[in-house]
Amino acid sequence: MANTILTGIKPTGKLTLGNYIGVLKNVKDLQKQGNTIFFIADLHALTLPIEPEQLRQNSIDIACFYLAAGFDYENGILFLQSQVDEHSILNSIMQNYMYMGELSRMTQFKDKASKIDNKNGIGLGLFTYPVLMACDILLYDCDIVPVGEDQVQHVELARNLAIRFNNRYGETFVVPKAQINKVGKRIMSLSDPSKKMSKSDPKGDIYLLDDIKTIRKKIMSAVTDLGSDITYDIDNKPGISNLLTIYASLKNISIEEACNNFKDCHRYGDFKKEVADVVCQEISKLQERYHYMLENKIYEKALSIGKEKAHQIASKTLKRVKEKVGLLDE
Ligand code: TYM
Numbered sequence: 505m506a507n508t509i510l511t512g513i514k515p516t517g518k519l520t521l522g523n524y525i526g527v528l529k530n531v532k533d534l535q536k537q538g539n540t541i542f543f544i545a546d547l548h549a550l551t552l553p554i555e556p557e558q559l560r561q562n563s564i565d566i567a568c569f570y571l572a573a574g575f576d577y578e579n580g581i582l583f584l585q586s587q588v589d590e591h592s593i594l595n596s597i598m599q600n601y602m603y604m605g606e607l608s609r610m611t612q613f614k615d616k617a618s619k620i621d622n623k624n625g626i627g628l629g630l631f632t633y634p635v636l637m638a639c640d641i642l643l644y645d646c647d648i649v650p651v652g653e654d655q656v657q658h659v660e661l662a663r664n665l666a667i668r669f670n671n672r673y674g675e676t677f678v679v680p681k682a683q684i685n686k687v688g689k690r691i692m693s694l695s696d697p698s699k700k701m702s703k704s705d706p707k708g709d710i711y712l713l714d715d716i717k718t719i720r721k722k723i724m725s726a727v728t729d730l731g732s733d734i735t736y737d738i739d740n741k742p743g744i745s746n747l748l749t750i751y752a753s754l755k756n757i758s759i760e761e762a763c764n765n766f767k768d769c770h771r772y773g774d775f776k777k778e779v780a781d782v783v784c785q786e787i788s789k790l791q792e793r794y795h796y797m798l799e800n801k802i803y804e805k806a807l808s809i810g811k812e813k814a815h816q817i818a819s820k821t822l823k824r825v826k827e828k829v830g831l832l833d834e
Contacts, residue, residue, distance in 0.1 A: 507538035508678075510646040512545040512585065512637075515562030516554060517703030519569055521710040521783065522691040524790070525753045526652030530685070532574035534650060540580035541644050541814065542570050547585050547592070547636060551629040552616065565794075567803035569712060572793035581817075583810035585640065590818035594639040595632075597825060601669055602635045602661070610634055611657055638662035643818040645678040653689040654700060656682045673828040677821075688753035694726035697742035713791065716784050723747070723780040724773075734766035734775050744772070751779045754786050 511527055513519070519528075534540055544566045549559055563584060570582055585591050607613065613633065617626050629636075641649055641662045649659045659682035666677035693699045695708030702709070708727075710719050729741040736759050738745050752762035769775050797803055826833050 507648055508541065508644060508646040509534050509538045509648045509650060510541040510543075510641060510644050510680075511650050512543045512548075512640055513566050513570075514545040514548040515559060515566050516549045516552065517562065518709075518711040518713060519565065520691075520701050520703055520712065521750065521787075522652065522701035523703075524569075524573075524712055524787075525688040525691050525750065526685065527650060528569055528573040529753070530650060531570060535574075535576060535580055538648070540575070541583075541646065541817075542575060542580065543583050543585050543640070543810075543814070545585050545637075545640065548633060551627060551633055564798070564803060565713070567807055568794050568797040569790070571797040571802055571806060572790050577806035577810060581810045581813045582806045583814040584807055587807070587811045588814045588818055590643055590815070590822045591636065591639055594643055594818075594822055594825060595636045597829060597831075598639055598642075598665060598669075599632060599635045601672075602632075602638070602665055606661060606664075607631055607634060610661070612654065634658045634661045635665075638665045641680050642666055642677045643821045644814075645817070645821065646680050647678060648683050649680050650683045652691075653684055656684060669828075676824055676828050685753065687759060688749055691750060692742065692746040694722055694743075694746070697727060697746045710783065710787075712787060712794070714787075716788050716791075719787060720780045720784055723783060724776050726776065728772045728776075732770045732772060734763065734769050734772075736763055744775075747776065747779045751782055754782050 513523060513527065531540075531542065544563050546559065546563050549562070567582065567584075571577065575582060608631075613631060616630055617623075620626050637658050638661060641659070642665070649662075651659060659680060663679055663681070666679045670676055670679070691701045693701045693708030694710070699708070710722055714722070726743060726747060728743040731741070734744060734748065735741060736745050736748050748759060748762050752759050755762070766775055766778075823833055
């Protein structure tokens with residue numbers, strides 16, 4: 505049987521080149537590899553303060569970007585998490601099988617909580633985030649979860665939760681596996697290559713909706729390292745290594761091939777210009793398609809069909825779970 509491949513993006517901020525390289529860029533190829541289920545994790549976006557209008561707009565943007573990246577919604581499922589109630593219901597069941605110790609070890613929780621000044625004001629949803637994420641995955645009997653490296657820990661937790669539940673109640677959930685890119689599993693900030701490029705880091709980010717001139721400028725002023733050779737060395741040349749990763753990933757070549765292309769280049773400026781050309785070319789095509797999806801409201805149709813298809817699958821899993829734990833179904 506074909507694999508089921510599922511992933512989600514949280515509409516907390518503007519999508520970055522990290523999101524694109526980590527997941528979006530692969531959407532088309534993934535669709536050739538199995539049944540694909542992609543969604544917008546809007547309930548997850550509530551774990552940190554966000555303006556309602558912003559949340560709505562970000563959600564639409566993500567839908568449009570999935571489509572712009574080549575996702576064919578007639579042969580896959582695209583939906584909004586909050587429109588499929590089974591996520592929340594399964595969440596309230598599964599939270600009883602996840603341990604507080606496990607949740608408090610999550611890097612993302614520690615990282616996000618550390619940035620909140622008032623420690624009494626850390627929302628419970630931020631802490632229990634991985635339970636809902638596990639439910640997103642387990643509801644669809646999915647085998648493969650393509651994510652960037654930062655989300656692997658959460659997928660591992662979903663995996664453990666599935667195994668724990670199956671051991672207690674018998675085979676119920678498919679045990680999922682994270683899948684990360686060989687090249688581009690973690691794109692770093694252009695201004696500080698020791699930090700991940702993320703939606704909440706305005707400096708050093710390339711946003712998918714930045715104008716092309718701004719993107720070029722950001723790449724040309726990316727932090728680089730001592731020396732002038734273009735070599736891949738994460739410890740000693742993190743800035744150059746990050747740009748090489750971006751370049752290789754967008755050209756679909758290995759890091760070795762990328763280094764080889766620049767073996768005679770000894771000026772960072774020339775190298776950056778080539779990287780900028782590749783990024784700008786790719787993002788401008790993507791933006792064109794994004795505007796098409798937005799202006800023609802293609803996303804509305806995709807989401808409305810997707811919601812029904814997702815519900816069909818999720819409701820069956822939820823029924824199975826309710827039966828296993830002893831909740832009476834109508
Ligand atoms: P989110 O919205 O933070 O990121 C979406 C996807 O982009 C990847 N990513 C990156 N990859 C490479 N380099 C980067 N700098 C970079 N930044 C982000 C992320 O790893 C992710 O794959 N919790 C998830 C959303 C989610 C989900 C799920 C994912 C909710 N439920 C179920 C998979 C399955 C998140 O916050 O991703």
